[in-house]
Amino acid sequence: MAAKRLVVLVSGSGTNLQALLDAIAATGTEAYGAEIVAVGADRDGIEGLARAERAGLPTFVRKVKEYESREEWDAALAEAVASYEPDLVVSAGFMKIVGKEFLGRFGGRFVNTHPALLPSFPGAHGVRDALAYGARVTGCTVHFVDDGVDTGPIIAQGVVEVRDEDDESALHERIKEVERRLLVDVVGRLARNGYRIEGRKVVIQ
Numbered sequence: 001m002a003a004k005r006l007v008v009l010v011s012g013s014g015t016n017l018q019a020l021l022d023a024i025a026a027t028g029t030e031a032y033g034a035e036i037v038a039v040g041a042d043r044d045g046i047e048g049l050a051r052a053e054r055a056g057l058p059t060f061v062r063k064v065k066e067y068e069s070r071e072e073w074d075a076a077l078a079e080a081v082a083s084y085e086p087d088l089v090v091s092a093g094f095m096k097i098v099g100k101e102f103l104g105r106f107g108g109r110f111v112n113t114h115p116a117l118l119p120s121f122p123g124a125h126g127v128r129d130a131l132a133y134g135a136r137v138t139g140c141t142v143h144f145v146d147d148g149v150d151t152g153p154i155i156a157q158g159v160v161e162v163r164d165e166d167d168e169s170a171l172h173e174r175i176k177e178v179e180r181r182l183l184v185d186v187v188g189r190l191a192r193n194g195y196r197i198e199g200r201k202v203v204i205q
C-alpha cells in the first residue's frame with residue numbers, strides 16, 4: 001500500500017516533528033506507512049522549520065497577523081495544507097486553534113498532541129495547570145481535533161508521574177519523552193492500519 005502523506009504543523013522547537021522524521025528514516029517510508037510531505041507553521045524563525053529544512057522538506061508559514069481576519073487566516077492555512085494533498089495532518093506543538101474552513105476540509109484526519117491527560121488540563125498551559133492543581137500523575141494525549149479546545153476523540157494517552165521537585169520545565173521534558181514515542185506509534189498505526197471514529201471512540205483497524 002502507498003505510504004500515507006502527512007503534513008505536520010509546528011510552532012516551536014519541533015522535537016515531535018523530529019521524532020517522526022527519525023522514525024520514518026529509521027523504519028523506511030513503506031514499513032512505517034507514512035511520509036512527511038511538508039511542514040507548516042504560524043510563525044517563522046523557529047527550530048521546527050529549521051528541522052524541516054534540514055530534512056529537505058518544503059515549508060510554509062501563515063501568520064495570523066498577515067490576514068484581515070481569523071477566518072481568512074484559517075482559509076489560507078487550509079489552502080496551503082491542501083496543496084500538499086495530505087491523508088493526515090499532524091499538529092505537533094502547533095499553538096493555534098483552527099477554524100471552520102480548516103476543520104471542514106481536514107476534520108477526522110487532523111491529529112493533535114497535548115501535554116496532559118485530557119479531559120484534564122486542556123488549553124495552552126496543560127503542564128503548568130496540572131502542576132498547580134497538585135495532580136500526582138499527568139501525561140500526554142494524542143487526539144483528533146474537533147471544534148473545541150482539546151476536546152476531540154482520544155486516540156492514545158501516556159502517563160507520567162509528577163515528582164515533588166518538578167517545575168514546569170522539568171515535568172514538560174519528561175512528558176515530551178513519552179509524547180514523542182506515543183505520537184510516532186499512533187501516526188504509524190493510523191497510517192498503516194486505517195481507523196474509524198465512532199462517536200468519541202477511535203478504532204484503529
Ligand code: GRF
Pocket residue numbers: 010011012013014015016017048092093094113114115176179
Ligand atoms: C509538546 O509538548 C506539545 O504537546 C505542546 O508543545 C510541545 C511541542 O514540543 N503543545 P515540540 O515543538 O514538538 O518540541
